[in-house]
Amino acid sequence: MTTPxxxxxxxxxxxxxxxxxxGYVIGDALDRAADGDVAVVHFVSVASxxxxxxxxxxxxxxxxxxxxxxxxxxxxxxxxADTDSDTxxxxxxVIGDTDYLFSPEDYAxxxxxxxxxxxxxxxxxxxxxxxxxxxxxVEPLEFELAQRDLAIEEAPVDRPTRRGRLVSRTTPARFLTxxxxxxxxxxxxxxxxxxxxxxxxxxxxxxxxxxxxSVSFYRDPTLRExxxxxxxxxxxxxxxxxxxxxxxxxxxxxxxxxxxxxxPRLTKVRVFVGSGFPLTTLAxxxxxxxxxxxxxxxxxxxxxxSLVPFAREGLFDGALERWVRFVFYGREAARFPSPRDRGxxxxxxxxxxxxxxxxxxxxxxxxxxxxxxxDTQEGDQ
Amino acid sequence: xxxxxxxxxIAVFVALGLFFTFVSATGVIRLPDVFSRAHTASQADTLxxxxxxxxxxxTIGWGPTAVKTVLLLFFIFxxxxxxxxxxxxxxxxxxxxxxxxGDERR
Numbered sequence: 001m002t003t004p005x006x007x008x009x010x011x012x013x014x015x016x017x018x019x020x021x022x023g024y025v026i027g028d029a030l031d032r033a034a035d036g037d038v039a040v041v042h043f044v045s046v047a048s049x050x051x052x053x054x055x056x057x058x059x060x061x062x063x064x065x066x067x068x069x070x071x072x073x074x075x076x077x078x079x080x081a082d083t084d085s086d087t088x089x090x091x092x093x094v095i096g097d098t099d100y101l102f103s104p105e106d107y108a109x110x111x112x113x114x115x116x117x118x119x120x121x122x123x124x125x126x127x128x129x130x131x132x133x134x135x136x137x138v139e140p141l142e143f144e145l146a147q148r149d150l151a152i153e154e155a156p157v158d159r160p161t162r163r164g165r166l167v168s169r170t171t172p173a174r175f176l177t178x179x180x181x182x183x184x185x186x187x188x189x190x191x192x193x194x195x196x197x198x199x200x201x202x203x204x205x206x207x208x209x210x211x212x213x214s215v216s217f218y219r220d221p222t223l224r225e226x227x228x229x230x231x232x233x234x235x236x237x238x239x240x241x242x243x244x245x246x247x248x249x250x251x252x253x254x255x256x257x258x259x260x261x262x263x264p265r266l267t268k269v270r271v272f273v274g275s276g277f278p279l280t281t282l283a284x285x286x287x288x289x290x291x292x293x294x295x296x297x298x299x300x301x302x303x304x305x306s307l308v309p310f311a312r313e314g315l316f317d318g319a320l321e322r323w324v325r326f327v328f329y330g331r332e333a334a335r336f337p338s339p340r341d342r343g344x345x346x347x348x349x350x351x352x353x354x355x356x357x358x359x360x361x362x363x364x365x366x367x368x369x370x371x372x373x374x375d376t377q378e379g380d381q
Numbered sequence: 382x383x384x385x386x387x388x389x390x391i392a393v394f395v396a397l398g399l400f401f402t403f404v405s406a407t408g409v410i411r412l413p414d415v416f417s418r419a420h421t422a423s424q425a426d427t428l429x430x431x432x433x434x435x436x437x438x439x440t441i442g443w444g445p446t447a448v449k450t451v452l453l454l455f456f457i458f459x460x461x462x463x464x465x466x467x468x469x470x471x472x473x474x475x476x477x478x479x480x481x482x483g484d485e486r487r
Binding site: 055189190191244248252255256260264265266283284285287289290291294296305 | 448452462
């Protein structure tokens with residue numbers, strides 16, 4: 001007979017570790033089946049929309065597609081295990097499309113209710129599971145679930161390196177660097193005006209360093225590298241300003257032109273800078289330069305909306321990318337082919353017939369293929 | 382003599398600041414969709430605010446307050462693209478199709 005313990009509920013959402021989570025869950029269910037239980041696994045997609053909302057059909061379709069994908073994966077796993085396929089029962093469902101869900105509490109209530117209805121006693125959570133959008137909110141969800149009668153477990157998966165935990169442990173180097181920076185900032189604001197400011201500054205900097213040093217750094221600042229980076233960053237600023245002014249003039253001309261001669265396109269560029277701070281710097285620099293706007297950063301792939309061809313060309317020439325590489329990795333790293341030469345550019349919305357296509361289609365044709373070998377070369381910096 | 386140059390420079394900076402802010406406002410009105418508006422709303426504004434702050438710094442003269450205006454500028458440079466990105470990404474994730482040449486104006 002089915003004991004409640006043997007039923008597993010798995011909330012799914014598209015994530016980098018979902019595949020591994022499915023693998024783990026099925027493996028676990030098979031183990032239980034081998035012990036004589038009939039194992040049941042329910043994969044549920046919690047709706048972030050309401051069925052009455054306009055446009056919800058597409059959302060639902062997406063959820064259903066994902067569940068189908070999960071079922072296929074689960075099927076692979078079962079085939080691989082080479083056991084009777086009926087020892088493990090797989091179900092999928094879309095739930096929660098009648099209410100708006102706001103908090104982790106709502107999600108937990110819904111999952112618990114579903115689990116009770118189907119006699120499931122255990123939740124396995126994908127560590128990269130996100131409730132809304134792309135914010136990882138697994139901890140609060142797990143906390144809420146733990147308040148209820150469900151056994152909870154986080155699937156042991158290899159996290160992709162691109163996104164570590166936001167909070168890491170603090171180290172003396174991080175603490176001191178943050179302390180020094182906040183102290184300096186405080187003194188600048190106060191105009192270096194004597195003992196009182198010094199004492200309050202130390203107090204403030206201590207608070208800042210204690211509370212924030214575990215979230216402010218990806219890795220330890222070092223005496224050898226960090227000052228150089230700051231210095232190169234200072235060199236970068238005038239160049240960035242120059243770029244901003246030039247493209248601003250171009251964009252201003254276009255906007256003030258009565259014909260409003262714009263040609264917006266969404267483009268995708270694969271960039272080679274380390275994830276985390278370097279990527280943020282690059283994405284923000286691109287956004288800061290008029291005419292290009294980073295819409296989405298998907299690992300190393302930047303979705304950039306460009307307003308005019310001039311800005312698009314500039315983006316594909318990759319000057320900003322080279323500068324960011326220079327700032328973070330030094331002069332050697334700045335000698336790097338442009339995204340156009342690498343074939344890492346793609347115009348997502350095809351140029352219309354009325355416009356000659358600036359040689360971009362060729363870039364599209366071999367885009368992303370010939371460079372797959374370079375993927376590992378840069379790695380995570 | 383120095384003061385004249387300085388006042389002149391201040392006037393030029395204020396005028397440039399006004400110009401770019403004006404361009405930004407015009408862009409928000411004229412451009413067709415949320416993505417292209419996000420361009421101009423944040424970016425032209427960055428330069429507008431930048432020149433205005435430069436004028437402020439010049440008016441005040443060298444001192445702690447001028448340093449603070451530079452810091453202000455720095456924070457604008459960090460926050461502005463972040464906000465623009467947030468808006469654009471929100472639109473993208475909602476499934477808003479970017480406007481292309483030949484589409485109807487929305």
